[in-house]
Amino acid sequence: MSKKNKPTNQKQMSFIKKARRAQIMECSIETIAEVGYAQASLGQIAKRAKISKGVISYHFANKEELLEQVAFEYYMAWKSYIAPRIEAQKSPKEMLRVHIESYLTFVDENCSIFSLL
Incomplete structure (x- = not known):
C-alpha cells in the first residue's frame, strides 16, 4: 500500500480531497x-x-493503486460491520452463525462493491 493510501494520511486530508477520492472510487466500481x-x-x-x-x-498513481484503495475501503467497511456482531456472541457456534449471516447481509447491501472483488 502506498503512503498516500494509508488510513492515517486520510484523516489529514481535507473534506474536499476525501470527497473527490470517494467519488473516483465509486466511479471506478461502476465502470x-x-x-x-x-x-x-x-x-x-x-x-x-x-x-x-x-x-x-493527482489522487492515485495508477489504476492498480486506485483499485487497491477500493479493496482496502471495502475490507474496512466489511470489518466494521461484521466484527461487533461476532464479538457480541458467547459461543463459537453463535459466532460462526452470526459471521455467515452478517457476511451475506453485507454482501447483499453492498453488491456493487462485491462484484469488483
Whole structure:
C-alpha cells in the first residue's frame, strides 16, 4: 500500500480531497461493473466522474493503486460491520452463525462493491 493510501494520511486530508477520492472510487466500481477490470481505464473512470484523467492521477498513481484503495475501503467497511456482531456472541457456534449471516447481509447491501472483488 502506498503512503498516500494509508488510513492515517486520510484523516489529514481535507473534506474536499476525501470527497473527490470517494467519488473516483465509486466511479471506478461502476465502470468495472459495467465493462470489466481489463477494459476499465482511468479515462473511462474520469469520464464517468465528469473529471479529467489528471484529477485521478493527482489522487492515485495508477489504476492498480486506485483499485487497491477500493479493496482496502471495502475490507474496512466489511470489518466494521461484521466484527461487533461476532464479538457480541458467547459461543463459537453463535459466532460462526452470526459471521455467515452478517457476511451475506453485507454482501447483499453492498453488491456493487462485491462484484469488483
